[in-house]
Amino acid sequence: MTNAQVETHAPSSEVTSSSTKSGLSKRSRDILAGVVITLIGLAVLIFWLIPFAYMVTTSLKSLEQMQNPRILPESPATIEFDGKELEVYEVPMPDGSMQELALFKPGRESSLFVDPNNLSAEPIEWEGRWRQLDPAYHLDFQWQNYPEAWKAVEFPLLVRNTFLIALFGIIGTALSSTLVAYGFARFPIPYKNTLFLILISTIVLPRQVTLIPTYIIFSRLGWVGTWLPLIVPHFFANAYNVFLLRQYFLTVPKEMDEAAYIDGANPLRVLWSVILPQSWPVIIAVSISHLIFAWNDYFEPLIYLRARPDLQPISVGIQEFNFLYSTRPELLQATSLLALIIPVVAFFLAQKYFMQGIVFTGVDK
Amino acid sequence: MTVFDEARDLDVRGERRSERGSLEKQMGRWGLLFISPWLIGFFFLTLLPMAASFAMTFTNFNVTQPDAISFIGLDNYRRLFTDSDLRAALEATFKFFLLAIPISIIQPILMAGLLNAGALRGRRFFTTLFYMTYMVPVVSAILIWGGMLNGQTGWINRFLAIFGVNGPDWLKSTTWVYPGLILIGLWGVGNAMLFTFIGMRNVPHELYEAAEVDGAGYLRKTWNITLPLITPIIFYNLVLSVIGLFQYFTIPYIVSRGTGEPGNATLFYNIHFYRTAFRFQDMGYGATLAWLLFAIVMIFTLLIFWSARYWVYSPGGSE
Numbered sequence: 001m002t003n004a005q006v007e008t009h010a011p012s013s014e015v016t017s018s019s020t021k022s023g024l025s026k027r028s029r030d031i032l033a034g035v036v037i038t039l040i041g042l043a044v045l046i047f048w049l050i051p052f053a054y055m056v057t058t059s060l061k062s063l064e065q066m067q068n069p070r071i072l073p074e075s076p077a078t079i080e081f082d083g084k085e086l087e088v089y090e091v092p093m094p095d096g097s098m099q100e101l102a103l104f105k106p107g108r109e110s111s112l113f114v115d116p117n118n119l120s121a122e123p124i125e126w127e128g129r130w131r132q133l134d135p136a137y138h139l140d141f142q143w144q145n146y147p148e149a150w151k152a153v154e155f156p157l158l159v160r161n162t163f164l165i166a167l168f169g170i171i172g173t174a175l176s177s178t179l180v181a182y183g184f185a186r187f188p189i190p191y192k193n194t195l196f197l198i199l200i201s202t203i204v205l206p207r208q209v210t211l212i213p214t215y216i217i218f219s220r221l222g223w224v225g226t227w228l229p230l231i232v233p234h235f236f237a238n239a240y241n242v243f244l245l246r247q248y249f250l251t252v253p254k255e256m257d258e259a260a261y262i263d264g265a266n267p268l269r270v271l272w273s274v275i276l277p278q279s280w281p282v283i284i285a286v287s288i289s290h291l292i293f294a295w296n297d298y299f300e301p302l303i304y305l306r307a308r309p310d311l312q313p314i315s316v317g318i319q320e321f322n323f324l325y326s327t328r329p330e331l332l333q334a335t336s337l338l339a340l341i342i343p344v345v346a347f348f349l350a351q352k353y354f355m356q357g358i359v360f361t362g363v364d365k
Numbered sequence: 366m367t368v369f370d371e372a373r374d375l376d377v378r379g380e381r382r383s384e385r386g387s388l389e390k391q392m393g394r395w396g397l398l399f400i401s402p403w404l405i406g407f408f409f410l411t412l413l414p415m416a417a418s419f420a421m422t423f424t425n426f427n428v429t430q431p432d433a434i435s436f437i438g439l440d441n442y443r444r445l446f447t448d449s450d451l452r453a454a455l456e457a458t459f460k461f462f463l464l465a466i467p468i469s470i471i472q473p474i475l476m477a478g479l480l481n482a483g484a485l486r487g488r489r490f491f492t493t494l495f496y497m498t499y500m501v502p503v504v505s506a507i508l509i510w511g512g513m514l515n516g517q518t519g520w521i522n523r524f525l526a527i528f529g530v531n532g533p534d535w536l537k538s539t540t541w542v543y544p545g546l547i548l549i550g551l552w553g554v555g556n557a558m559l560f561t562f563i564g565m566r567n568v569p570h571e572l573y574e575a576a577e578v579d580g581a582g583y584l585r586k587t588w589n590i591t592l593p594l595i596t597p598i599i600f601y602n603l604v605l606s607v608i609g610l611f612q613y614f615t616i617p618y619i620v621s622r623g624t625g626e627p628g629n630a631t632l633f634y635n636i637h638f639y640r641t642a643f644r645f646q647d648m649g650y651g652a653t654l655a656w657l658l659f660a661i662v663m664i665f666t667l668l669i670f671w672s673a674r675y676w677v678y679s680p681g682g683s684e
Contacts (some may be wrong), residue, residue: 209658322619
């Protein structure tokens with residue numbers, strides 16, 4: 001069978017490396033490479049993160065502010081003067097500087113302005129057409145968008161629903177996947193390899209194939225419109241988690257099991273006192289990955305909880321809100337931020353465990 | 366090493382070969398007990414429903430009138446050939462396939478390659494921030510990118526306008542909706558990127574050193590060492606991407622509100638399935654669509670597995 005060849009022997013005629021051609025020393029070339037690569041990284045990172053800036057700025061705008069060309073939430077500035085509201089403009093002064101002045105008495109060819117910072121001073125006469133001036137913008141954050149979005153989506157209810165569904169699911173999948181992984185890692189089960197292969201191959205089985213009969217069964221049981229269809233199946237283990245846990249359990253030295261057996265422990269005891277104490281990181285990784293799954297799962301909550309807005313998790317709940325409020329982008333962006341803040345903050349607090357799941361999946365050294 | 370190799374290689378490290386006898390039997394029973402949650406679940410939540418769903422493909426079962434069920438032979442299968450929505454769904458799915466699958470392979474490699482570049486400063490900083498977006502709930506990502514892609518007020522078109530480019534109304538155009546959907550999905554690269562990155566870190570240093578002695582430059586080292594050695598991970602990403610693509614649902618469903626707009630461009634296979642089985646409650650035909658999907662996914666998966674021998678590096682030589 002052919003394999004991709006790892007060619008370590010390049011034609012030797014190319015031995016003259018580029019380093020000798022360029023006049024730079026190795027050290028300064030390294031520094032240059034570092035600067036270039038890091039700048040490329042920063043450029044990609046800006047593209048990567050700029051939607052967050054869009055979200056935050058939009059979420060603090062009013063509908064009016066959305067129409068003006070400013071990036072930040074800004075409004076044309078006005079001041080109170082003599083009981084009237086005056087608009088502030090960017091006025092070019094004779095000395096070439098720009099000054100923010102409030103339009104007091106507009107005229108065709110020249111207008112009177114007052115200095116907003118010095119209202120008691122004489123009005124300034126300015127020659128020119130005021131209609132060609134740019135209005136001055138001042139920051140004007142619409143903080144009230146957040147409480148409004150919070151109430152409109154019933155955020156506390158959605159978070160509660162999501163957390164509870166996730167919590168029961170985590171208990172189910174951590175418990176069952178641990179037992180199953182332990183079984184596959186340590187015991188001489190008949191047809192073990194075949195069974196494990198079947199387990200792994202369920203990864204490629206599209207869930208649509210089992211969905212309709214499962215839905216009918218759950219609906220006969222009266223489970224449609226409850227959380228049970230979103231929780232109970234997780235008590236029967238799944239391929240990814242079993243694989244991950246089994247990989248980890250295999251790294252626990254078997255001599256430790258054997259020592260416990262000699263002391264009279266049974267297999268459950270060995271799991272509890274030998275395997276589990278060393279496996280918390282991977283169990284946490286499995287739990288977190290289920291939390292992310294529950295936070296994002298959309299298809300099944302949509303099918304099972306369509307008629308029960310009071311039980312919907314955040315994914316479906318926000319979506320319903322999105323349908324209703326499509327003309328209020330600022331509220332949609334405020335809601336996006338509310339929905340992502342918990343998982344993202346949790347990620348920064350527990351990065352180590354979040355990324356561990358991947359590391360454990362065991363890319364062999 | 367991928368999940369699949371692992372399953373295949375299991376017998377190499379088979380457990381407790383040396384201790385046979387009654388102890389082994391007893392331990393076997395314990396083992397069965399431990400894996401019983403999966404065995405029970407596999408039987409009741411996978412095998413039985415699969416059989417039932419296959420049987421349903423020969424019926425006109427509708428969940429609102431369960432008693433009116435009758436055997437209709439191959440009618441559902443004939444209907445596959447006349448279902449114009451199915452044709453649209455297959456067309457949309459395969460069009461998107463051509464764009465999405467290459468990107469889902471190349472994007473993790475490029476990003477992991479950046480993270481793996483020897484000269485990069487602040488590696489941890491970059492890794493954390495690139496991975497972080499994986500935590501953003503899909504619904505939030507859709508709302509945020511949906512706003513960015515807005516034809517009038519979105520930042521992407523405003524940015525293009527700086528260069529005098531008149532950007533399209535992304536999610537409302539039958540052509541531009543696909544790149545738009547890709548952009549919405551970019552943030553989900555997290556695991557694939559990290560996985561690829563770890564694969565690259567694990568390439569033995571001696572290989573690069575040997576290549577440098579022979580005068581290989583960056584491109585040559587990447588092409589002849591890094592890429593061949595991470596083909597198992599590319600293989601794994603490819604399998605998961607293809608499976609994921611045929612189940613693509615949340616993003617297009619929310620973007621188009623389940624209508625398949627614009628045109629039928631976002632009427633992806635799974636959306637057609639959802640509408641048939643759950644909105645119209647036409648479950649007999651829905652089950653047929655599910656089995657057709659299964660068949661398509663199996664064909665692709667088998668093709669990928671078959672092709673693996675020609676391009677996936679396996680340590681320790683053949684087989």
